[in-house]
Amino acid sequence: MQTKHLDCGFEVKAVNEDGTIEGYGSVFGVKDSYADIIQKGAFIKSISEHKRAKTMPAMLWQHDAGQPIGIWTDMTEDANGLKLSGKLAMETVKGKEAHALLKMGAINGLSIGFMTKQSNYDEKSEIRTLTEVELWEVSLVTFPANTKARVTQVKSTEEINTLKDAERILRDSGFSKQDAVSFVSRIKTLSSRSDSDEVGELKAALQRLNSIIH
Helix, strand or coil: CEECCCCCCCCCCCCCCCCEEEEEEEECCCCCCCCEEECCCCCHHHHHHHHHHCCCCEEEECCEEEEEEEEEEEEEECCCEEEEEEEECCCCHHHHHHHHHHHHCCCCEEEEEEEEEEEEEECCCCEEEEEEEEEEEEEEECCCCCCCCEEEEECCCCCCCCHHHHHHHHHHCCCCHHHHHHHHHHHHHHCCCCHHHHHHHHHHHHHHHHHHHC
16 A cells, blocks of 8 residues: 655634544645646545445544544545545544644644555656545545645534624635635625624625635
Protein backbone atom coordinates (compact mmCIF):
# COMPACT_ATOMS: atom_id res chain seq x y z
CA MET A 1 0.00 0.00 0.00
CA GLN A 2 1.28 3.46 -0.87
CA THR A 3 0.47 6.21 1.59
CA LYS A 4 -0.34 9.64 0.17
CA HIS A 5 -0.38 12.98 1.95
CA LEU A 6 -2.72 15.50 0.34
CA ASP A 7 -3.25 18.65 2.37
CA CYS A 8 -6.31 20.77 1.63
CA GLY A 9 -5.85 24.21 3.14
CA PHE A 10 -9.27 24.69 4.78
CA GLU A 11 -9.49 25.40 8.47
CA VAL A 12 -11.75 23.74 11.05
CA LYS A 13 -14.73 26.06 11.53
CA ALA A 14 -16.84 24.57 14.34
CA VAL A 15 -16.84 21.65 16.74
CA ASN A 16 -19.67 19.39 17.83
CA GLU A 17 -19.39 17.27 20.92
CA ASP A 18 -20.63 14.22 18.99
CA GLY A 19 -17.39 14.24 16.93
CA THR A 20 -18.94 14.56 13.47
CA ILE A 21 -16.42 15.77 10.86
CA GLU A 22 -16.31 16.60 7.17
CA GLY A 23 -13.52 17.27 4.72
CA TYR A 24 -11.63 16.24 1.62
CA GLY A 25 -9.23 13.30 1.69
CA SER A 26 -7.93 14.23 -1.75
CA VAL A 27 -8.31 17.08 -4.21
CA PHE A 28 -8.19 16.52 -7.95
CA GLY A 29 -5.56 18.03 -10.22
CA VAL A 30 -3.09 18.99 -7.49
CA LYS A 31 0.52 17.78 -7.70
CA ASP A 32 1.66 16.41 -4.35
CA SER A 33 5.17 16.05 -2.93
CA TYR A 34 5.54 12.70 -4.72
CA ALA A 35 4.85 14.42 -8.09
CA ASP A 36 1.55 12.55 -8.34
CA ILE A 37 -1.80 13.98 -9.44
CA ILE A 38 -5.11 12.26 -8.75
CA GLN A 39 -7.57 12.52 -11.61
CA LYS A 40 -11.30 12.94 -11.22
CA GLY A 41 -12.93 9.50 -11.34
CA ALA A 42 -10.02 7.72 -9.68
CA PHE A 43 -12.06 6.82 -6.57
CA ILE A 44 -15.38 5.89 -8.19
CA LYS A 45 -14.76 2.14 -8.55
CA SER A 46 -13.31 1.77 -5.06
CA ILE A 47 -16.20 3.70 -3.49
CA SER A 48 -18.71 1.57 -5.39
CA GLU A 49 -17.02 -1.64 -4.24
CA HIS A 50 -17.11 -0.51 -0.61
CA LYS A 51 -20.79 0.38 -0.91
CA ARG A 52 -21.64 -3.00 -2.42
CA ALA A 53 -19.75 -4.73 0.38
CA LYS A 54 -21.31 -2.38 2.97
CA THR A 55 -17.85 -1.37 4.17
CA MET A 56 -15.87 1.83 4.39
CA PRO A 57 -12.15 2.63 4.32
CA ALA A 58 -10.74 2.91 7.83
CA MET A 59 -10.45 6.18 9.73
CA LEU A 60 -6.96 6.07 11.27
CA TRP A 61 -4.70 8.30 13.31
CA GLN A 62 -1.49 9.21 11.41
CA HIS A 63 -1.79 6.14 9.12
CA ASP A 64 -1.32 3.80 12.07
CA ALA A 65 -3.40 0.66 11.49
CA GLY A 66 -3.29 0.02 15.23
CA GLN A 67 -5.01 3.31 15.99
CA PRO A 68 -8.50 3.54 14.47
CA ILE A 69 -10.18 6.68 15.82
CA GLY A 70 -13.68 6.51 14.33
CA ILE A 71 -15.56 5.62 11.17
CA TRP A 72 -16.19 7.22 7.81
CA THR A 73 -19.92 7.28 7.17
CA ASP A 74 -19.98 8.63 3.62
CA MET A 75 -17.57 9.13 0.73
CA THR A 76 -18.32 10.66 -2.65
CA GLU A 77 -16.51 12.27 -5.54
CA ASP A 78 -17.54 15.83 -6.35
CA ALA A 79 -16.00 18.38 -8.69
CA ASN A 80 -13.35 19.20 -6.07
CA GLY A 81 -12.19 15.79 -4.89
CA LEU A 82 -12.91 12.97 -2.44
CA LYS A 83 -15.51 14.39 -0.06
CA LEU A 84 -15.83 12.68 3.31
CA SER A 85 -18.15 12.58 6.29
CA GLY A 86 -17.34 10.67 9.45
CA LYS A 87 -17.58 10.41 13.20
CA LEU A 88 -14.81 10.24 15.78
CA ALA A 89 -15.02 7.53 18.46
CA MET A 90 -15.69 9.86 21.37
CA GLU A 91 -15.76 7.05 23.93
CA THR A 92 -12.08 6.25 23.26
CA VAL A 93 -9.03 8.12 24.50
CA LYS A 94 -7.59 8.62 20.99
CA GLY A 95 -10.95 9.76 19.60
CA LYS A 96 -11.29 12.34 22.37
CA GLU A 97 -7.72 13.51 21.81
CA ALA A 98 -8.29 13.88 18.07
CA HIS A 99 -11.48 15.82 18.72
CA ALA A 100 -9.73 18.17 21.14
CA LEU A 101 -6.88 18.79 18.68
CA LEU A 102 -9.32 19.47 15.83
CA LYS A 103 -11.32 21.77 18.06
CA MET A 104 -8.32 23.93 18.88
CA GLY A 105 -6.97 23.85 15.32
CA ALA A 106 -3.80 21.93 16.20
CA ILE A 107 -4.51 19.48 13.38
CA ASN A 108 -6.79 19.55 10.38
CA GLY A 109 -4.95 17.49 7.78
CA LEU A 110 -6.39 14.48 5.96
CA SER A 111 -4.34 11.89 4.10
CA ILE A 112 -5.32 8.82 2.10
CA GLY A 113 -3.81 5.33 2.09
CA PHE A 114 -4.34 3.36 -1.11
CA MET A 115 -3.01 1.06 -3.80
CA THR A 116 -2.57 2.38 -7.32
CA LYS A 117 -4.58 0.38 -9.85
CA GLN A 118 -4.09 2.47 -13.00
CA SER A 119 -1.86 5.44 -13.75
CA ASN A 120 -0.07 7.34 -16.52
CA TYR A 121 3.49 8.61 -16.28
CA ASP A 122 4.82 11.59 -18.22
CA GLU A 123 8.58 11.21 -18.60
CA LYS A 124 9.07 14.84 -19.62
CA SER A 125 7.34 16.36 -16.60
CA GLU A 126 8.06 13.34 -14.37
CA ILE A 127 4.45 13.56 -13.14
CA ARG A 128 2.32 10.47 -12.55
CA THR A 129 -1.42 10.83 -13.00
CA LEU A 130 -3.45 8.34 -10.97
CA THR A 131 -6.62 7.34 -12.82
CA GLU A 132 -7.82 4.52 -10.54
CA VAL A 133 -6.95 3.75 -6.92
CA GLU A 134 -8.09 1.23 -4.34
CA LEU A 135 -8.80 3.23 -1.21
CA TRP A 136 -7.85 1.55 2.07
CA GLU A 137 -7.96 4.29 4.67
CA VAL A 138 -8.17 8.02 5.29
CA SER A 139 -6.21 9.37 8.26
CA LEU A 140 -6.19 12.49 10.36
CA VAL A 141 -2.60 13.72 10.17
CA THR A 142 -0.44 16.50 11.54
CA PHE A 143 1.80 17.09 8.51
CA PRO A 144 0.14 16.43 5.16
CA ALA A 145 2.33 16.96 2.12
CA ASN A 146 0.74 19.37 -0.36
CA THR A 147 -1.77 22.17 -0.05
CA LYS A 148 -5.26 21.03 -0.97
CA ALA A 149 -6.87 18.38 1.42
CA ARG A 150 -8.00 19.23 4.96
CA VAL A 151 -10.84 18.78 7.34
CA THR A 152 -13.28 21.47 6.24
CA GLN A 153 -15.70 21.22 9.12
CA VAL A 154 -16.14 19.65 12.52
CA LYS A 155 -19.92 19.94 12.67
CA SER A 156 -21.54 21.77 15.51
CA THR A 157 -24.93 21.85 17.16
CA GLU A 158 -24.33 25.59 17.50
CA GLU A 159 -27.07 27.50 15.68
CA ILE A 160 -26.86 30.68 13.64
CA ASN A 161 -28.99 32.86 15.89
CA THR A 162 -27.77 36.30 14.88
CA LEU A 163 -26.33 38.04 11.86
CA LYS A 164 -23.09 38.41 13.82
CA ASP A 165 -22.90 34.59 13.97
CA ALA A 166 -23.18 34.50 10.17
CA GLU A 167 -20.48 37.14 9.79
CA ARG A 168 -18.16 35.13 12.05
CA ILE A 169 -18.71 31.93 10.03
CA LEU A 170 -17.92 33.75 6.80
CA ARG A 171 -14.74 35.19 8.35
CA ASP A 172 -13.76 31.70 9.49
CA SER A 173 -14.29 30.49 5.92
CA GLY A 174 -11.62 32.87 4.67
CA PHE A 175 -13.69 35.91 3.67
CA SER A 176 -12.32 39.36 4.46
CA LYS A 177 -14.19 41.39 7.10
CA GLN A 178 -15.43 43.77 4.41
CA ASP A 179 -16.78 40.94 2.20
CA ALA A 180 -18.40 39.15 5.15
CA VAL A 181 -20.11 42.33 6.37
CA SER A 182 -21.23 43.16 2.83
CA PHE A 183 -22.75 39.72 2.31
CA VAL A 184 -24.62 39.77 5.62
CA SER A 185 -25.83 43.31 4.95
CA ARG A 186 -27.26 42.27 1.59
CA ILE A 187 -29.11 39.36 3.18
CA LYS A 188 -30.43 41.65 5.92
CA THR A 189 -31.67 44.16 3.36
CA LEU A 190 -33.50 41.45 1.43
CA SER A 191 -35.45 40.40 4.49
CA SER A 192 -38.30 42.59 5.69
CA ARG A 193 -40.03 39.82 7.62
CA SER A 194 -39.72 38.64 11.22
CA ASP A 195 -36.37 37.85 12.84
CA SER A 196 -37.00 34.11 12.60
CA ASP A 197 -37.73 34.40 8.89
CA GLU A 198 -34.57 36.46 8.45
CA VAL A 199 -32.46 33.81 10.16
CA GLY A 200 -34.04 31.06 8.05
CA GLU A 201 -33.32 32.96 4.85
CA LEU A 202 -29.76 33.60 5.98
CA LYS A 203 -29.19 29.94 6.78
CA ALA A 204 -30.40 28.95 3.31
CA ALA A 205 -28.10 31.52 1.71
CA LEU A 206 -25.13 30.34 3.78
CA GLN A 207 -25.81 26.72 2.79
CA ARG A 208 -25.70 27.71 -0.87
CA LEU A 209 -22.52 29.70 -0.26
CA ASN A 210 -20.95 26.78 1.61
CA SER A 211 -21.59 24.45 -1.33
CA ILE A 212 -19.79 26.91 -3.61
CA ILE A 213 -16.83 27.35 -1.24
CA HIS A 214 -16.34 23.61 -0.81
